[in-house]
Amino acid sequence: MQLENQNVAIQSEADRLRARAIWLYHVEGATQNDIATQLGISRVMVVRLLADARRRNEVRITIAAPLTDLLLLEREVETRFGINRVIVAPFTDADADPVKVIAAAAGNFISGEMRAGMTVGVGWGRTLSNTLPFILGATLDDFRVVSLLGGIAAARRFNPAEFAWQFAELFQGEGFLIPAPAVVDSPETKHALLERCGLSAIFEMADKLDMALLSCGGISSLTTSYRTGYLSEADRRSLIEAGAIGDVLYNFIDQNGELVDHEVNGRVISVNIARLRRTPERVLISGGKDKLNAIRATIRTIGPTTLVTDEQTAMLLLA
Numbered sequence: 001m002q003l004e005n006q007n008v009a010i011q012s013e014a015d016r017l018r019a020r021a022i023w024l025y026h027v028e029g030a031t032q033n034d035i036a037t038q039l040g041i042s043r044v045m046v047v048r049l050l051a052d053a054r055r056r057n058e059v060r061i062t063i064a065a066p067l068t069d070l071l072l073l074e075r076e077v078e079t080r081f082g083i084n085r086v087i088v089a090p091f092t093d094a095d096a097d098p099v100k101v102i103a104a105a106a107g108n109f110i111s112g113e114m115r116a117g118m119t120v121g122v123g124w125g126r127t128l129s130n131t132l133p134f135i136l137g138a139t140l141d142d143f144r145v146v147s148l149l150g151g152i153a154a155a156r157r158f159n160p161a162e163f164a165w166q167f168a169e170l171f172q173g174e175g176f177l178i179p180a181p182a183v184v185d186s187p188e189t190k191h192a193l194l195e196r197c198g199l200s201a202i203f204e205m206a207d208k209l210d211m212a213l214l215s216c217g218g219i220s221s222l223t224t225s226y227r228t229g230y231l232s233e234a235d236r237r238s239l240i241e242a243g244a245i246g247d248v249l250y251n252f253i254d255q256n257g258e259l260v261d262h263e264v265n266g267r268v269i270s271v272n273i274a275r276l277r278r279t280p281e282r283v284l285i286s287g288g289k290d291k292l293n294a295i296r297a298t299i300r301t302i303g304p305t306t307l308v309t310d311e312q313t314a315m316l317l318l319a
Contacts, residue, residue: 022058086308089102094312103127121145135170138172150181150268164177165177181269214284214285214302216291231264239262243260277302287313
């Protein structure tokens with residue numbers, strides 16, 4: 001009897017901690033670091049508590065009101081760019097950051113698309129990372145998640161590897177990560193990692209994807225790539241001089257969606273654009289004025305089958 005009471009107490013404490021983490025994150029908008037400080041636990045524990053809550057279906061974010069006024073805008077973007085499906089999140093403030101509303105719309109879409117037996121490739125970035133709280137997790141058999149880009153050794157908030165494993169955990173699936181930096185020092189190092197260290201086998205999985213979840217990045221100093229220190233300011237300026245307006249998985253492209261002739265493109269550990277184009281379902285999740293040219297170029301280069309963006313970006317794309 002004493003052991004049973006002890007188990008109940010332990011369970012109740014775990015439930016209480018998880019509930020507090022849920023409230024702080026989803027209601028008060030606290031960051032994971034803030035929650036860790038307030039609750040006196042590690043950030044890793046916070047991530048696990050939030051992931052556990054999603055697996056238990058304790059967090060559900062839904063929109064009940066129909067958004068019929070956006071249907072015409074969605075159809076116009078579909079027609080203009082030849083995209084099968086466009087999802088536009090309502091967003092009225094042209095000067096604000098649309099990441100959260102795009103993430104909410106994308107999370108709802110992703111929740112309805114995941115199935116047992118799927119192999120899903122994932123990119124990275126602030127927008128994709130913000131989809132996690134809005135995705136309704138489930139236990140899916142034979143479900144695989146493949147990271148399409150290398151990571152970094154130092155812990156960062158927006159890390160390709162971290163997003164991939166958190167996404168896999170939502171569906172109790174297998175995660176396949178790339179144990180190498182996103183950008184290496186030379187093409188020779190890249191070749192050695194791919195051919196001699198077995199990384200090419202992970203990239204070959206990209207030939208068998210059912211869906212790819214992608215975001216694109218602009219070339220401004222405020223975008224994720226440079227804010228988190230993946231590339232130097234000298235690299236950024238040099239890429240701009242070469243004609244780059246943004247990137248998809250660090251494949252730096254010009255306004256026509258073509259790879260720029262720059263040495264950085266030879267040092268990136270990521271799935272190339274040709275492989276991405278062969279994926280049956282290509283979902284582009286992006287928005288914001290600073291990414292407008294990159295979104296246009298990415299549409300040209302990968303031909304997304306689904307685009308998830310915000311109202312303001314959609315109107316600018318049509319302008």
